[in-house]
Amino acid sequence: MPEISLQGRVLVGGAAHGELLYADVGLSFWGGIDPFSGEVIDRHHPLSGAIVTGRVLAIPSGRGSCTGSSVMLELILNGHAPAALLLEQVDDILTLGVMVAEQLFGRAIPVLVLGPEGFAALAGQRQVRIDGSRVEAGAALATPAPAASASREPQATWTPRLALTDGDRALLTGEHGKAAQAAMGIVLRMAELQGAEELLDVTQAHIDGCIYTGPASLRFARQLVDWGARVRVPTTLNSISVDQRRWREQGIDAAFGEPAAALGDAYMAMGAQLSFTCAPYLLDSAPQAGEQIVWAESNAVVYANSVLGARTLKYPDYLDICIALTGRAPRIGCHLAPQRHARLHIQLPPLGELDDAFYPLLGYHVGLLCGSEIPVIEGLEQAAPDTDALKAFGAAFATTSAAPMFHIAGVTPEAATLEQALGGQAPQRTLRIEAADLLRSWHELNSAQEPRVDLVSLGNPHFSFSECAQLAALCAGRRKHPDVALVVACGRAIHERARQAGHVSALEAFGVQFVTDTCWCMLGEPVIPPGARTLMTNSGKYAHYAPGLVGRPVHFGSLAACVEAACSGVASDRLPAWLQAGAAREIPVHV
Structure with missing residues (x-):
C-alpha cells in the first residue's frame, strides 16, 4: 500500500514507476546532468554523482541555463531520461524539452507539478508510482517500472483555448x-x-x-x-x-x-x-x-x-x-x-571599495537566495556598477536562480527608486546579506585546493570591447608564465573591434589566445590543455559549472588577480578587502 497519495497538475501526461531521486534544490540540466550517462555532474548540488536514468526525479524546479530543454530532449531520445519528473512549481525549460520530444518524435515522460506541500511530502520516500494526475509513494510499490521515455503516439490535434488572430x-x-x-x-x-x-x-x-x-x-x-x-x-x-x-x-x-x-x-x-x-x-x-x-x-x-x-x-x-x-x-x-516588479528586497551592508570580483560573487549569492522571485538589491547606489559589472552579476545570478530579471535600486532602468522596483507594494520578503554570507559563496566558487594555476579562462559571458581594453592595460609591460595558458572567448564582432584598436595584437604578444563563436560552457580539451589540473576565472558562472563540465577545480577572483596568476602560475589566497570583514569573524566555511 502507498504511504502517501497526491494529486498533481499534469504538464505532460503518462504513467511511470520507479525509485525516487529527491532534492529540495533546483537543478540546471545544462551543466548539471550528463546527457549521455544521466549522471548529475553539478558538483555543488546535493544529487551530485547520482544517476537519473529510469528513476523518478523530484526537484523544486530547474534553474540556470535555457539549454536544459535541449539536454532533456537528448536524454529522452537516447534512453537516459528519468522515468518521470515531479516538480514543486512549473518549469518551462524542462517541460518544453519533453513537449518537443512528444510532439516531434513521439517520445515523452510524465511531468507533474505537486505544489509546495505535495512536493515536501515526497521527502524520505523510496518508490513512486504515477498514473495521470495521481502520484503514490511509499517504501515499496509492486508495479514494475516501464522503460524511461516510453514511446507514444504523437499528440492528437487539439483546439487551443487562447484567443487567436x-x-x-x-x-x-x-x-x-x-x-x-x-x-x-x-x-x-x-x-x-x-x-x-x-x-x-x-x-x-x-x-x-x-x-x-x-x-x-x-x-x-x-x-x-x-x-x-x-x-x-x-x-x-x-x-x-x-x-x-x-x-x-x-x-x-x-x-x-x-x-x-x-x-x-x-x-x-x-x-x-x-x-x-x-x-x-x-x-x-x-x-x-x-x-x-x-x-x-x-x-x-x-x-x-x-x-x-x-x-x-x-x-x-x-x-x-x-x-x-x-x-x-x-x-x-x-x-x-506588472510582472516585472520585485517581490524580494535584498539589503547590503557597507562594503567599502569594491573590485570587479564583487559583482559575479554577489550575483551568484543572490541567485541562491531568490529562486524564481525577482529581487531588488539595495545598497549599491553609490557604487555605480558599469555594464561589465552588470553583465558579470547577471550571468552568475542566472546560473543559480530561475528568475528572469533583477533590479538594483538607483542603477537599473526600472529601479530609479526602491519603490519603483517594487511597484509601490511592500516586498514579500526582505533579506540582509552580510560579508560573512558572501565569504561562504566565495569559498564555494573557489573549489581548487592547490595554489597552482594551469589555465586562466576569461570571457563567460563573452568579453566586451571594454574588457579587452582593460585586459590589455593589465598585461602591458608584463610577461606571462610559460606554463600557464590564458584564453579569452568573445564574439566575432567584438574581436574585430578589438583587433582594429590594437588590443588583439598586444594581448597575443603577451600570450593570450582568442576563441570566437563558442564559449567556455562548451569548451573542453584540447582548448583546455589536457595536462591542466587547475583553472582560474573571473566568471561566477564558469566557476560554478567548470568542475562538472571539465572535471577541474577552479580559482575565482578579479580580472587583475587572473592576470597575476597568469604571470606567476599560482593563485593568491588573499581575500579582497571587502570580504576581509567576514573572514575576521570565526565562521565555519564549507569548501
Whole structure:
C-alpha cells in the first residue's frame, strides 16, 4: 500500500514507476546532468554523482541555463531520461524539452507539478508510482517500472483555448508550411501551460538552441529545415559549441566538430544571422527599452530585462526558434509591466571599495537566495556598477536562480527608486546579506585546493570591447608564465573591434589566445590543455559549472588577480578587502 497519495497538475501526461531521486534544490540540466550517462555532474548540488536514468526525479524546479530543454530532449531520445519528473512549481525549460520530444518524435515522460506541500511530502520516500494526475509513494510499490521515455503516439490535434488572430490560425493550419505549423503548435501548448490568454508580436529573437548537446539537437534543427523553416523576425544566434572557422586547427575531434558546426549552419539556413555570441546585448542590434523580444541564453535574458529594459521571458531552447518562426510569443510574465516588479528586497551592508570580483560573487549569492522571485538589491547606489559589472552579476545570478530579471535600486532602468522596483507594494520578503554570507559563496566558487594555476579562462559571458581594453592595460609591460595558458572567448564582432584598436595584437604578444563563436560552457580539451589540473576565472558562472563540465577545480577572483596568476602560475589566497570583514569573524566555511 502507498504511504502517501497526491494529486498533481499534469504538464505532460503518462504513467511511470520507479525509485525516487529527491532534492529540495533546483537543478540546471545544462551543466548539471550528463546527457549521455544521466549522471548529475553539478558538483555543488546535493544529487551530485547520482544517476537519473529510469528513476523518478523530484526537484523544486530547474534553474540556470535555457539549454536544459535541449539536454532533456537528448536524454529522452537516447534512453537516459528519468522515468518521470515531479516538480514543486512549473518549469518551462524542462517541460518544453519533453513537449518537443512528444510532439516531434513521439517520445515523452510524465511531468507533474505537486505544489509546495505535495512536493515536501515526497521527502524520505523510496518508490513512486504515477498514473495521470495521481502520484503514490511509499517504501515499496509492486508495479514494475516501464522503460524511461516510453514511446507514444504523437499528440492528437487539439483546439487551443487562447484567443487567436487570423494570422495565428493560418500558421496553425499549415498555410505557411509544416515548420511554422509545428512551431505554432509548440508555442500554443507552452502558452496554455503558462496561463496566457493571447499571444503578442515580437521584434527580434536570439536563439540558444544552436548549442550542440548531441544528435537530438541537430536532428531537431534539420527537421525544421527539411520542413522549409524560415524566421519571421530578425534573429541572432548564441555561441555554438565550436569555433566554426578554427575548430580543426584547434584539434577538435571531427566526430564533435562537424555536427556542432553543422548545427550552426542549420539555423542560418532558417534565416538567422551569423552572430555566434552569448552576449547579444553587445551587438548593434541590441533591443531598446520596452521592446518585446524573444531571447534565450540565461545571461542574455537577464541582461535584456534588467539592464536594457527590453521584455522577454527566460525562453527555453527550441521554444526560441518556434517563436522566431511564428513571430508570436505568449503574453505573460516579464512581457507585462506588472510582472516585472520585485517581490524580494535584498539589503547590503557597507562594503567599502569594491573590485570587479564583487559583482559575479554577489550575483551568484543572490541567485541562491531568490529562486524564481525577482529581487531588488539595495545598497549599491553609490557604487555605480558599469555594464561589465552588470553583465558579470547577471550571468552568475542566472546560473543559480530561475528568475528572469533583477533590479538594483538607483542603477537599473526600472529601479530609479526602491519603490519603483517594487511597484509601490511592500516586498514579500526582505533579506540582509552580510560579508560573512558572501565569504561562504566565495569559498564555494573557489573549489581548487592547490595554489597552482594551469589555465586562466576569461570571457563567460563573452568579453566586451571594454574588457579587452582593460585586459590589455593589465598585461602591458608584463610577461606571462610559460606554463600557464590564458584564453579569452568573445564574439566575432567584438574581436574585430578589438583587433582594429590594437588590443588583439598586444594581448597575443603577451600570450593570450582568442576563441570566437563558442564559449567556455562548451569548451573542453584540447582548448583546455589536457595536462591542466587547475583553472582560474573571473566568471561566477564558469566557476560554478567548470568542475562538472571539465572535471577541474577552479580559482575565482578579479580580472587583475587572473592576470597575476597568469604571470606567476599560482593563485593568491588573499581575500579582497571587502570580504576581509567576514573572514575576521570565526565562521565555519564549507569548501
